[in-house]
Amino acid sequence: MTERYYAGVYWPARLESAEECARRSVTFFRLLSQCDEIYARWYEQGDSMEDALQREFTPDYATFLRFFHREENQLGRDGFSLGAWTGHAEDGRGGMVSLTCGDASGAYPNCCLLYLPRTEVEPEGPRVVAAPVLVNVLRAMVLAWEPLLGVIATDEFRHALRPRRDPRGFSGWLMYLSRTRGEVPPLPPPVRVEPVEDKGTLIVLGPERLSASNPEHLSLGRKVQEVLDSKELLRPVLS
Structure with missing residues (x-):
């Protein structure tokens, strides 16, 4: 069985506004786009692949602020969530981001996860899942989110x-x-x-x-x- 690599950073309860989470998101996606070309385009997750492919977004401040102001992206009294996908149509290709930020209660642990392309079945895998690229990926996550721990x-x-x-x-x-x-x-x-x-x-x-x-x-x-x-x-x- 092929092992699927992921990158994750984690931080404790930390109250942050939608505006602050939007600023951090901009930094993360900007730095991530410099790591490899597969991170140049992003789509919201949808109910189906066809639906998601209609939801391409520009990872800028206004877009993230709009996301975090939507009820479906809000977690309880504080905290926000976001799921994004690189839009590769073939199953499992590219990458996916799962983000929880701004939560101060501890009910929704703050973290940013990036699921990497499969190394043996996806053409991008050997190129992306390589130490020189992943050093930059982890640095991007750290500089954007200021976590306590990170791992790939x-x-x-x-x-x-x-x-x-x-x-x-x-x-x-x-x-x-x-x-x-x-x-x-x-x-x-x-x-x-x-x-x-x-x-x-x-x-x-x-x-x-x-x-x-x-x-x-x-x-x-x-x-x-x-x-x-x-x-x-x-x-x-x-x-």
């Missing part, structure tokens, strides 16, 4: 490293830790780290995609996770 991995890799109900972060192919979490200690080779401006630290476990089917990849992931756990850097986002 597969569900299979996650479940191999953490019990399903464990709320802590986990070791992925790429990771991000906010500087507010603490200092990142030395990590085993071939891991490399780099700063994301003054926000935090981006961690790349290796140049090749980490897969749950590869024992060496799992061993590296566990070693890195043990080091980060010893410093409590992967504690739950709500803590």
Whole structure:
């Protein structure tokens, strides 16, 4: 079975207005569009593929503000949600964004998820799901949303490293830790780290995609996770 990679960033309850969420959304989609050409066009999600393909939108401030003022995109007393799609007609191609922001209650965890093209069945996959591109993807997410944690991995890799109900972060192919979490200690080779401006630290476990089917990849992931756990850097986002 092909493992599907995704990028996710997570932050705790943080009250933000529709205007602030719109500004952050503009920054995210602008930076994401610079990562690869498949992120140049966006569509709202619809009841069917045909419906969604009629909903192309321009990711600018006025558009996002309009989205977040709609009742269907509002979550309780505060908070907003948005789903967007790259518009590739073939099933599973391109990418999809799922966003929750502005929630201060904790009822709707704030996060931004980007589902990446499948590496073995989609022509864009090998090009997009590559470390040089994904470093920029994760940086875009961090600069836009200022999260506490970020990761690029597969569900299979996650479940191999953490019990399903464990709320802590986990070791992925790429990771991000906010500087507010603490200092990142030395990590085993071939891991490399780099700063994301003054926000935090981006961690790349290796140049090749980490897969749950590869024992060496799992061993590296566990070693890195043990080091980060010893410093409590992967504690739950709500803590």
